[in-house]
Amino acid sequence: MSELCNDTDFRKALEALDDLQQRQVAALFVQHVLALSGDKRLERVLKTAAEADATQEELASALKSAHAVTFDNHARCGAEGNWSDQAGYFVARAAVAATTPVTQARAGGPAWQAAMSARMAYTSSLIEDASNRSAHAECEWQYQALSDYLNV
Amino acid sequence: MSASLEKGINAFKRQVDSTVAAFFSSCVHCGLCAEACLFYTETGDPKRTPINKTEPLRRIWKSEFTLVGRVGKMLGLSKKIDDEFLEEWQELVYDSCTLCGRCSMVCPVGNDIALMIRKTREGMAAAGQAPEGLVGATTRAVTIGSPMGVKWPALQAQIKHVEEDTGLKIPVDVEDVEYMLLLSSMEIMNFPEFIEAVAKIFDKAGTTWTISSEAFEATNSGIQIGVSDIAAVLVQRIVDAADKLRVKTVISPECGHAYTAIRWDGPNLVGKAFNFKVRHILEVMDDLRKDGRLKIATKETRKLTYHDPCQISRRGGVIQEPRNLINMVSDNFVEMPDAGKMNWCCGAGGGVSANERADEIRLKVFERKKAQLDEVKPDAIVSACSNCRIHLEDGLEEYNMDIPLLSLTETLAEHLAED
């Protein structure tokens, strides 16, 4: 397996995964940023997403739960925006992506969408952060995680 | 009389022109406006009759601008206007109205009641009677540049993310281009995919465009709270940036009131015609479609319906364009009842969603939209306003309805031809 070091290849590799792999890789990505969300419901959602034997009903229920978390966490129009809270919103979005069936997923598939939302969550957490941590750290981690998953 | 009440009364007076006078002179108390307003139809509370919401302005018009009213005032017969009265009306003017304008379409004598309520807000705000949430949003808009406190570095971070996701460069502060894109704080915070979608569409169409780091905010809280001076300050920022970059057209994004503010109110607020055009993103995409520069490769198979955002459709004039665009990407597009200029409001615009006190009524009036959706039974709802989108999602979740909300711009981008 060659070293993945750019988004074009990364995305291609993700899209080439089968349905179960998409779900499990997506769950990996979300798990990595889970700490940015305070919502306990997402832990259960991720458990289901990572589970190879999860049934359709369990996944549908997890998806519903993840959706509910996004509704509770999105910024209200006109309210003072809080980027730390927004990080939680994007973690929930990533969880939604992870539990969305492949046929209904947005462009790129569940794993790619989860990766993007997870990165957004990380970026959001940095916005109010004075330190100089680079947003790129998250994609580096994602590349490595996918590599490890495929090489196992 | 308190200082704020005096300011309020003066503000009310400044709002009275020949249109206001013609409207108040013609009202015959027929009550048809109530049946057009979702805040009445879903609550059954006659206080929420649209024309009733304008009572503060009416009292000023009567007692200051009509002979019979002035005589009445001299004789001590006119109805009083004091802080208590205005406070009582706050909930009607702000919590129970989105300025959707459906009442203005049905009044048999032709009253533009939504305009009258908008004008009523000017007096209410000057008298210190605007809801807390809106005051906060407006203060942030003026001091920080965004009602939600979104600053340029935050948008920059979003832009970087979008560039990674798409592989495209987002042009910032580029001069002499065709378009300058504005964004609403809601889109920046909740739907960064919108920026991606625009970038992809413009890239394929070969359009030159930019975002300005000095004026990227589209939302105009001044319009929602009803303080024209503040609305003017917010518009002027955009004008200055657009003039500086010498762009031909400013694009208003998927946000309802932003369009009204910049397209129709803007030049009147700042007192000067613009040197550039203003178009809604839907109008721009429809132009691209007409020019053959918007090529669609795949289609949506889900049964789609379109929710008309009030400020874009009925009050904005962008009614046919979204339909042309949806028809490009769908063979399964079904209109809901009352679609088009008579569509029902989602219930969250005009500052209602920024006002926590109005949360309960906002969810209650969603039942009107629910009734429309129950009739058409779509697989997905397409719209072009982030606030409508969030509120509809809220409402659908509340009523356990599993219908996804799609942004029209994002949907088009998803089905773009790769060449």
Place this chain on the structure above:
Amino acid sequence: MTEIELLSWARGPGLQIATIIFVAGVVIRILEILLLGRKANLAEAKGGEMSGGLRTVFTRTVPDRTTFKRSSVTIVFGYIFHIGLFVVCFFSAPHILFLKDIIGFGWPSLPTPVIDAFAVITIIALLGTLVNRLTNRVMRFLTNFEDLLTWFLTFLPVITGYVAFHRIGLTAPSLLAVHILSVELLLVIFPFTKLMHAFTLFLARWYNGAISGYKGVAS
């Protein structure tokens, strides 16, 4: 005062005074509106103001389907009495003769049974609007003294006209005097009430259509 003297007064000085007050009042009310003016629109237009305004003056006469379904009683009764008033006022033989005296020419009248029918329908419709006003939740909330007064001022001429024409009750001259006086009462109070909508609705509808037409919306 004898009934003949009353009738002479009603037809003569009474009518003159009422007409002067009516005309002066209407003119003042309209000037009060127009002199306020409105600011020019500096935004780029998408449609025409004049064409939009004129269109709405006419199209606003026809309610859209959903509105009609929700407010059919108000709309139907409203239309019936307006049309009824128009027919009775301008197509009954005695009224045409009366107007001919003033403006110099007349026109064909409708047969008495037809006018009678319209008068009765108008009376029923007016009573219907009153009941509606007092029972419909929204109308009851909005209704004030002026609404009831104007209803009464409108109803009185119709009923007294019918009674006078059919010589019911008092003698002919008295009945006629009462009818003419009721019209004069209406004329005198008209400019100070919402009855002005008869004139100002053309302005209001035009403004509405102009504002929307500017944005390319047919309202």
